[in-house]
Amino acid sequence: MSIEVRVPTLGESVTEATVATWFKKPGDKVAADEMLCELETDKVTVEVPAPAAGVLGDIVAAEGETVGVDALLATISEGDGAGDAPAPKAEAKAKAPADDAPEADADQQDEPAEDIDVMVPALGESVTEATVSSWFKKPGDKVAADEMLCELETDKVSVEVPSPAAGVLSKVLADEGETVAAGGKLAVISGSGGAVAKPKDAGDKPAAAPSGKDVEDAPSAKKAMAEAGLSRDQVEGTGRDGRIMKEDVQKAVAAASTAAPQPKAETSAAPRQAVPAEDEAREERVKMTRLRQTIARRLKDAQNTAAMLTTYNEADMSEVMTIRDLYKDQFLKKHGVKMGFMSFFVKACVHALHEVPEVNAEIDGTDVVYKNYVHMGVAVGTPSGLVVPVVRDADSMSFHAIEQKIAELGVKARDGKLSMAEMQGGSFTISNGGVYGSLMSSPILNPPQSGILGMHKIQERPVVVNGEIVIRPMMYLALSYDHRVVDGKGAVTFLVRVKEALEDPRRLLMDL
Structure with a gap:
């Protein structure tokens, strides 16, 4: 058949x-x-x-x-x-020599042993590639089933890749810093012991053909070499028999760019100023992580795409702080989580979004998509950069459920354990720069969302209440919004509703 x-x-x-x-x-x-x-x-x-x-x-x-x-x-x-x-x-x-019987036996013994491919796991919806950030094992090392082999870094999260079986890591196909596609091959594991690890690596290099050997390079590689002005001798082929692949040309071009003299920088959009030699010797150049590159790209895209505008207000946090002082011990005892400010802000934003639904909408081509739910993104700073886990259906959650979910997501974010599903689908975002001491800022939209609320530091300030100057714990609030969807009236109304709910939390109970 x-x-x-x-x-x-x-x-x-x-x-x-x-x-x-x-x-x-x-x-x-x-x-x-x-x-x-x-x-x-x-x-x-x-x-x-x-x-x-x-x-x-x-x-x-x-x-x-x-x-x-x-x-x-x-x-x-x-x-x-x-x-x-x-x-x-x-x-x-x-x-082989005629009397080389042991080597022939070794070949026969290797044949039944299956090589197992280590593949790039599913990276999440819309994520097609990752960068190999760290290998925990090297070729020739023994590995146990499910032992961590390497760590991949995507635009949003880090993914650990376990060994699919016990054996010996015989070959690493993607080095640290290389970009790999979802479903691509990372390495090979042999189950027949350490003896096969070395011959496999040793066998690859001699197979590389000298430039005089008649080896047909990949068509795309030929085209790329012609466009880059490279000869075959300037590119090291990693394909079968030393065949040059498109990726080999890209690596050669990248290496040439790195080794190029400083005047090359003149071709960039924002050339770096000349640095004195004594200062350059004290500098450190570190490649941006994929997460940081994505943050930079998305924030710049938001500025370039949306008609972004920010409106400001301030809220007297006296009532919220009083409620926290009254009930924080009972809240912790019953629900096992501390009562923070974030649950009040989530509730206040949900209340305001119901009244001004365009802040919870997004543009899709020539349509505006209004969302009859609130998936609240909560920006969290981590050692790797800013991530925004999502509290799904926050509009149907209680105060303690919101606090529990935020605490859970915060721990995962700091440990780099957030899944893709936990960072997708947000409809509105809250960013709390106040935890770092920020008094006032203009947050940048988290595309494709149309609104983001910036919280800031609570600071005692003199304010006028009923004709008298009193000291109150005040917080500046900032709403950045996409003016293509949200009019000024809607943005101001939203922020006023948030302010009212914080200054009199009883309004949330009465839905006022």
């Missing part, structure tokens, strides 16, 4: 790929899920596994050919095919 090997789904909007490398040739035995060939798209490299065990039959799409999604690549004949593929074995033995 013949089984077809077809081009897999290549990703959103990607309709074709180039066959870069065949790892097997007709007549070779293949195991189920063993990698047969590698495809190159404009964005990623895709490996095609064998759908079943058997013998590779005809190869329909040769290296260098362009194929569409679901196109036929090859066929596999089911069965062991022991009599069909003697050539590879004969070739291997011809290279």
Whole structure:
């Protein structure tokens, strides 16, 4: 029976790929899920596994050919095919001395041992790639099942990758700092002991072809080298037999850019000023983490896209502080969590959002999407940067449920354990710069949301109450909003409702 090997789904909007490398040739035995060939798209490299065990039959799409999604690549004949593929074995033995019996035995012993691929796990909705931040093991190390091998960093969270089985880490395919696609291969684990780890690595390097060897480079790599003005000798190929892949050219271009002299900086949008040599020697250059790059990009996108405006007010926090002092011990005893200010602010914002729903809406093309729920984002500062976990359906939660959820999310944020689901879908955000001592600021929108409330430091100030000057604990409030959706009247009304609810929390009970 013949089984077809077809081009897999290549990703959103990607309709074709180039066959870069065949790892097997007709007549070779293949195991189920063993990698047969590698495809190159404009964005990623895709490996095609064998759908079943058997013998590779005809190869329909040769290296260098362009194929569409679901196109036929090859066929596999089911069965062991022991009599069909003697050539590879004969070739291997011809290279070895005739009296080298132990090495031949070692090959036979290695054959039954299955290599297990370590793959990039699912990274979350809309997240397609990650950066390898740390390897906890190196090639040749023994690993236990579920032992942590490496840590990946995405735009939003860090993801630890456990070992899928016990064995030896025989090969690392993505070094620290490299970008990997969701579902891509990170490493290989062998279950047959440490002896196979070294030969695999040692076997890769001699396979690299010298520049004079007749090795066909990937078509996309040829194009990239031509565009970058690089010769083949300037690029180190990591593909089969030293074949140069598109990623190899990109690495060579990046290395050349890093090594380029300072005048190169003149091509950037904001060139760095010349630094005296004695000062440069005392500087430290550190690559931005993916999280920090994403924060920078999203904040700048918010400024460039939204018609962002900020309106201010202030609230007398006397009543909230009085309630906290009266009930904080009972609250902690009954609910097991401290009564903070955040639950009051969440409740006050929910109350105001019901009256001014456009602050809880977002623009989608030429439509405005009004949300009949409140998923409250709560900005949390972590050692890695600002993250915004989401309290879902905050409009249906009690004070203690809000405090419990915020406490839980805060711990996860600081430990880097937030899941993607816990940071997606927010409809409005609260940011508390007051915990750092901020007296006044203009928060930046968290796209695609249309509003964000900035809390600030509580500070005693003289205010006029009933014609008398008194000292009250005051807080400045700032609402940044997208003026494309929210008019000035709506923004001011929202902030006044928040102020009223904080200055007289009984209004929340009465829904006033």
